[in-house]
Amino acid sequence: MMNRCGLITVQKEPVPLKSIEVELEVRDHVATVVSTLNYQNKEDKAVEAVFVFPLPGDAAVCHFSAVVGQKEIVAEVKEKQEAREEYDDALSSGQQAFLLEESEQSPDIFSMKVGGLAPGESASIRLEYVTELAVQADDGLRFCLPAVLNPRYQPQGSEGASVQVFSVPASLVPYALCFCGRLFSPRPICKVESSCSLDPLQYLNTDQTQATVKLAAGHKFDRDVEVVIYYKDAHQPTAVVEAGQTSAKTGSLMGDPVVMVSLYPEFPQSVMSSVASCGEFVFLLDRSGSMDCSTSSSREQETRISSARDTLLLLLKSLPMGCYFNIYSFGSSFEHIFPQSVEYSEKSMEEALKKVKEMKADLGGTEILEPLKHIYSQRCLPSQPRQLFVFTDGEVENTKKVLDLVKKNSGSHRCFSFGIGEGASSALINGLAKEGGGHAQFITGTDRMQPKVIQSLRFALQPTVKDISVIWDLPKGVSVTVLSPPITSIFQGQRSLIYGQLSGQSSEAAEGSVTLKYIQAGRPSQNQLHFSLKPAEDTGLDAGFHQTAEMPCTGLTVHRLAACALIRSLEMENRELRERQDGEMKEKVVQLSVHSGVSSSFTAFIAVNKADGKVIQRPLIYRPIPGAMYLRQYNFDLDVPSVTPNAATASVYSSRSSFRGRLISALRRIGFNVGQSGSAHGQGMKPKQPLREPWLQLVSLQDASGCWALDPALAAALGKTSEEVESPKPDSVSQEVWATILALIWLRGFKMDAKEEWELLATKAVSWLRAQNGKKNCSNVLLFKPAVCLSSALLGLYVCFCFVSAPCVTECVDAGNTLLGCSVQKDALGL
Template sequence: MKKQHTILLFPLLTLFLFLEVSNVYAVGALFSRPRFSQQVYQKMWIKSINTDIDITEQIAVTHLDQVFFNELNTSVEAIFIFPLPENATITELVYWVNGQRFIAEIRERQQAVNAYNEKLRQWLDPALLEYLGDNLFRLSIVPINALSEVRTEITYIEPLKYDFGKVDYKFQLNTLGLSSKSLEKVTVQLNASSKYPYKSFKSPSHVSSTALKINKINDNNYTLFYGDENFYPDKDLFVEYETERKDVEYKILTYTPSVQDSIGDDSFYALWITSPDIIDDSKIIPQNIVFTADVSSSMEGKRLQQVKEAMNNFIDLLNPQDSFNIITFGTFVEKFKPDLIEASETNKQLAKSYVQKLYALGLTNIDDALTTSLSQSFNSQTHNSLIFLTDGEPTWGVLNQDSIVNHTKANNVMGVRIFSFGVGEKISKNLLNNVSFENRAYATFITNEDSIALVVNNLFKRISKPVLTDITVDLGGLDSWDFYPKNVTDLFWGSQILYLGKYKGSGTYKIGLNGKISGGEFNFSDNINFPDTIGGHKFVPRLWAREKINDILELIEVYGETPELVGQIINLSLMFQILTPYTAFYSDPTPTKVSDEKQLVNSFNLMQNYPNPFNPSTTIVYQLPAGKNTYSVVLKIYNALGELVRVLVNTEKPAGLYSVVWDGKDMKGFDVPSGIYFYSLEAGNTRVSKKMMLVR
């Protein structure tokens, strides 16, 4: 149950802008107008987009570097709107001023706003990134000088969706209509690695594009490069891959923080539990399932035809041991049969005939529809599901949404899982989210451009074969706590669970998955190593923190914005440096009196090389924190096979900010070929790596 946060600090025009961009769902766009004017905001030229993507197992870290250009002969104020993929979390904001790179810090929202306004009064160049809700972000930038560039970098992490064996990554590349003219340059470089060999790795969106190339480094590592110039990217970039798997599979990534991370000394893990792709029919659990569909007047036309198609798909996917019914509603509720019937071929054909005769008419009586659906003869010996689809808010019967949620929960005495589908824009997301959340399922929202039949059919395919129910995870004696999700109930065919938690100690533990299958007991276990040596995958703690924050936001939805709950979110946001509805990124470009070479910082930082891609040379910048007299620093270059190419630094250095240039040559002074390279910084107990691309 996610709370919808709307920030009221912004003028109506700003809200209009980000809603428009949300519909386009592309890379960030910048809108500007002359300072102190009341003119309408105009889109600014997106000069270039350079993107680095690193995918480890099913976690993507995306670094987006965009350059905009103010073509006006006057200074302007600008609003940068940035929509993120669902479940993505911003972890870093970088803002460039006069050729200098400034990394923003997380602050409490009001503190960041106050600092931003203070800088405006001094006519400096502050940047403030705030969360607007629905995974939209606004970056305010004032001023931008006449005929000058603006450069921003945003990094976000994203757990990728698994569906029937395949994993998808989407980069929102479409800039059609968001830039005042074509882009000078666009590059996307992606590196993907997995513990298990890849069965397939492709880009469905750019199959025949001469601008894109996929390279197989080895069975466990692929790279992708996309590049073009002087054009409008008119579609998003999709990547799809599949790895070889066992029947039930565990994958794990861990991270143990160093003192410099300042997030404590507990270790973190991300554990994926994946169901089999191929299911023996004898293992399929019988189910009672009801399809309840809105056929009010607003469903007339294309929507009703797609709902009919979805219902027919639903009927085709029923197994012989299932029981089902179809219920429709407008002002009143109608039933295909008085109660659940067996899914025989005769009954399925009768159901299809009933579906073909449906027509749209009436108001929207959601409460009565849910009450009638839950009165069917569900029982405790089967898996019980209700598919509920509507395109509107309640307009007849009980109208109070809290009352509808409470009625539904009270009437659901057999523990039916209610999967809600909301179609179009005129729906109550809160109502559908709450109905599903309170009844052990989830809601899905379908835009006007999406196919209702396709989206609903994917859910039918999954729940038509419930593999494991009443799941528990046994961590085999591992000292683990504060894990999410709090409750794991079912694992369906073609689905997956991501389990996040904290732990202490190290060793190999027998991790068990227990549940019910076909009425019997199921047990699966595998030995998994949990290390406690410093290092690992640094994004894992942030994924854990994001889930904990989401859990607290759900408590706020129930108990309100109490100081204790809001304080917990702010503390987690500040500690793990992730953006939340109660915090903001703030970048302060005030010139420092300390020279760059001697500038002291509070944490290690290995910055992205620039330029990137590069030819023939590139600059690498790194920071060593105050706290020690000197550090033993080693900076190395590796190729994509992990072979050492060059040692750039191997010496003792005091705290400060440093830069080094790599000229694209190996240890013998020969030019290295084009490709992906990695640069790795070792300083004390810290090791950090980043990747770069050489294009000759």
């Protein structure tokens, strides 16, 4: 009889993982996550359950324990090989043991072994980690609880064993998730958004600085749980001093106070109002087979690759004149549109768009390392700072090698990364941006790719910040050891995080300051923050934090995060020294990991239940716990001739029919929606390609210079005939000026919901109109006053062109509004 609880694999084997409970606590921009995994062995023999699962790539795992019966067994951090041997020895002697270790290939994959679970026995595994919350371009703080772990692509010829992942379609994940969160902030919590259904946000106090959030009932752990938190006035610099552990030795990381400084640089208005007109923009697009997945269940016909094509269209239309660009795509191999980056012009843009239109998810695997090597081998262009945009669903295994390469070349470029879809590796996406001095974005659920990418393009168009330094001003007798890597990039409104270990003694009222200095657009700038050096007393849950706005925090959270930052930095340094066979750095990592209780690639958590003296009968039954995996939708050519088979073909026909039936049944069992015709879409033909949105069709007609041509294609995009568009054109106004004004009115009149997507290309159109200054475009001479400056698209679109003849202005706007059925005012356009 089938187990209706769902606790079976697709091979109908019992799965000992019953449920997962997750408690989230967010204090300002730091999250503490406690996961409890409940196991039960319903078999008549002892089992070893193995669960491979994802965690955020920058998470600091700091606690691992198991409760069996009434006894809690707390794990210790030990050198990885030592921990593995202790685990094997325990199982060999009939003892119960638990092992948690990080993958050697990628820091966002962990494996947990629950060994020696006796028949009928239950165990609760508790896993705790702390992580910094990434600030999105819209100022939200993003927390992601990863559920989906797609099989990671292992490059051909790579060394080391691949991580063994047992995955099932997301709809067949055989365990439930209970998720709740508590939010604490020194500033009001404005709202919380999620890719999953949430119960209404519950505030715990009148000033709305504390709240609870909870997943709606019935949620299955079949997709990533993404929560974005928005605070009022989020960009407030803070300094947090956390007291050291009283039992730890003074002078050690855990024994001394640690300060965490969050700075939000604010650039001068004069800098932000200027958009760079130079740069080399290199776009690297994933064309592996997984990019053929749907972007979300609500938009099944829109695939990741089709969304990426539309995104490249917007990017190319938004690039400034005078820059250089190239487009790479990769899978098992890689391609590039031009041998080397070319100057941005109408000809080069059209050539690129023609090839982008033909791009499909047809290049096989995910070999991202080789195209990156080729890009870095290209000589950088003088006075054209390189900006690299990477689009991938992030299913690679050699994450650390990729990040090492980006770090090695970080001085020559900025890297902006985009994780597409469920299962994208947070270690890869965040690591690319961190090591490349750029910004990371994730596109999941119903997110549109285009607005997030354009937000990152705005960052890329900000002038490069140079000569970044951090200056500490501390009282006499107090010193600081910086634990985090040097700051290599700064963007307007984006957080810069610094950890420092404080040594020495100071008076209770002592204060210190930290100053971030840099040069931008040739101008020296600085941001300074003063803070108290007195940490709060260690009182448990609210220990360690002291700042102007009272903000409690879990004890030693800052120490754990600082240790994690230092461990990651040392691990990367160790890989750089590996060719010299230098084991000293590895030993440093192991000692720091053991001392701080934070996981690393060289250590593991090990717990052995030695107390009850019971002997577990061997051999143990191996039971891999399935994780969620999103599968592509395929078409299978399974149809057979619709004729009656004769004697000569009967056996062949019979075998084909039998194979067809068995394959369809098998596909259904693993989650494919397969119709009788053999199509994995449930229809007998491939779905039609989604039509491009009308406004994107309009955008596709824009010239590289920023203007539009008055032609039938523009008329069709505006929903008019050529005659309807041409007849109301004011006398003597050029066709290009009239067409460009119409396009701008249409965008503002009908697509304000996508303003952040077309803002940059519309600003370029305005620049083109301003460049017509002095050209005769109407009977009274259409002029653009030099005194009127173009406001940056970063601050909103203001169409800052004006006519000497007011009647000509009115005539153009009125004619455009009448034609398009809009009511856009001159003031709204900035006329």
